[in-house]
Amino acid sequence: MSLELLLALGIGLLAAAGIYLLLRPRTFDTVLGLSLLSYAVNLFIFAMGRLRVGAPPIAAGGAPPTLATVADPLPQALVLTAIVISFGMTALLLVIALRGRHESGTDQVDGRDDGRGSGA
Amino acid sequence: MNHWLIAPIVLPLLAGAVLTLVEGRAPRLARWVSLLATLGFLAVAARLVGLAASGEVSVYLLGNWQPPFGIVLALDRLSALMLLLTGAVALAALIHALGGWDRRGAHFHALFQYQLMGLAGAFLTADLFNLFVFFEVLLAASYGLLLHGAGPERLRASFHYVVLNLTASALFLIGVSLLYGLAGTLNLADLAVKLARLPAGDAGLAQVAGVLLLVVFGLKAAILPLHLWLPGTYAAAPAPVAALFAIMTKVGIYAIARVFTLVFGAGEGAAAQVLLPAGLATLAAASLGALAAGSLRVLAGWLVVASAGTLLAALGLAGAASLGAALYYLIHSTLIAAALFLLAEAIGRQRGAAGDALAPGPALARPALLGALFFAAAAAAGGLPPLAGFVGKLAILDSALGTPAWPWLFGVVLVSGLLVLVALSRAGSLLFWKSEGSASGAAVPAGEWLPVAALLAAGFATVLFAGPVLGYARAAAGQLVERGGYVESVLGARPVEREPAR
Helix, strand or coil, X not given: CCHHHHHHHHHHHHHHHHHHHHCCCEHHHHHHHHHHHHHHHHHHHHHCCCCCCCCCCCCCCCCCCCCCCCCXXXXXXXXXXXXXXXXXXXXXXXXXXXHHHHHHCXXXXXXXXXXCCCCC | CCHHHHHHHHHHHHHHHHHHHHCCCCHHHHHXXXXXXXXXHHHHHHHHHHHHCCCCCEEEEHHHCCCCCCCEEEECXXXXXXXXXXXXXXXXXXXXXXXXXXXXXXXXXXXXXXHHHHHHHHHHECEHHHHHXXXXXXXXXXXXXXXXXXXXXXXXXXXXXXXXXHHHHHHHHHHHHHHHHHHCCCEHHHHHHHHHCCCHHHHHHHHHHHHXXXXXXHHHHCCCCCCCHHHHHHHHCCHHHHHHHHHHHHHHHHHHHHHHHHHCXXXXXXXXXXXXXXXXXXXXXXXXXXXXXXXXXXXXXXHHHHHHHHHHHHHHHCCHHHHHHHHHHHHHHHHHHHHHHHHHHHHHHHCHHHCCECCCECCCCCHHHHHHHHHHHHHHHHCCCCCHHHHHHXXXXXXXCCCCCHHHHHHHHHHHHHHHHHHHHHHHHHHHCCECCCCCCCCCCHHHHHHHHHHHHHHHHHHHCHHHHHHHHHHHHHHHHHCHHHHHHHHHCCCCCCCCCC
């Protein structure tokens, strides 16, 4: 299996699982779904810099600075930024979810207990 | 390089950093710092409008990198206008907040300044990924502000708001990285050049990226069917925060105006075809929502959606004339929406338990003052003839004449204007005339009605000085549509040469 296919399948699987969880009525599922979705997005950004195996992210002396010889360093920087932001946002979202669970007594996203319990 | 360009970002950042340390220990000092920083922001924004009015696009190279490699800030007429509007709304919201909202939770002023920083950055940046980062800055601050003072209703609304925006951020990143994968650049001016030269096989992917970005900006701007979160969220927010949020939907409109004219070209591409129908549908839905609103704040929230719909429809017409009219309407509708949120709070406080619900409640102690303010705000929001809402709508309709879509635009804009007027008169008569029981006797502090009056006065000033304001808006639209000046200024900027250090 080629690297491209493997990565594309991985991104698709993560995104599908993330969207499924995002549409669930429990806050914890939603948070997990957003995390999975952000993993899919991070891999996607990385892939947009083209997939290269074993190439340095800086132009080596003498070699022409094209994508044939070096890995594009910019998507790596973008991914790093995206990871930091989504990490912070997930932490904030968890706090809101926990506080909501505490105040309304249910982890249903609308704050209304539908009587099915958190394990449903 | 003109260092004034980065002042609207650095000033709130520094003030926010100081306030984070100071606010818990010296609340009085924190209020002064926040007030001075916001006044400074307004002054800098006014200075930048003066700078941009000449028609020159000023460019600021962060880190002194040669464009398009580093991040670039660019100031044109549109950016400067949005900054000034942000400063005006922020100052009014802050003065209202000083009446007590800022003490109901921790770090109000710091979050307020960070929000200003995010807004200023989003309006100034000429880099798509940097736009994403500033969106996150302003959203992170808005999450904190929305939660300010907490309560179950606010928590529920916050959770929805955060999840929606995080999902939108994921889509934003996909759109941005798609464009990067296609064009190899993130600089807006460079993207404009590179996308025009894209091989035919890649053009479809660029359209996909454009539509993804439209969804993201559409969520921020509350466009049908992505508008459902707005009325509930804004009604749950503290009044000064809701007033500041009036500018947040305009960030979405600004981003649409910038990206879909500068990068994709005005009226070109799949996304541009959606703007006009989506805007009209949003406007129609919002006017029905306004009729059904159960409280004044929800009504004000629907009016924000209605103005977003009007603006989007005008953007969809894609001509410089309609864009100019839309920018003029944007100024006025933002000011009035902010005033209505602040007014709803003042009215609600007078009616005790009934709050701002549109149902018979106790009579107001100060019906003359609040009634006059409400009447002025409603007349302006409804677009009655001598006022700016009317001038703006007339200019938009006038620019639509001769385009194939004009019967649709006329029909929806005029009928929805009538519906909004009905909704506002119903709200006014329920709040001020259908009273049960006696007045509670509470006075309206000056801190509550002065910002409302100031916002309304600013709204009226846009009619009084309609000539220069409309002229500026049209010049801004012309600059935006023409786009050559922006591209040349950004790509032609050169780093400052320095003597090598010894």
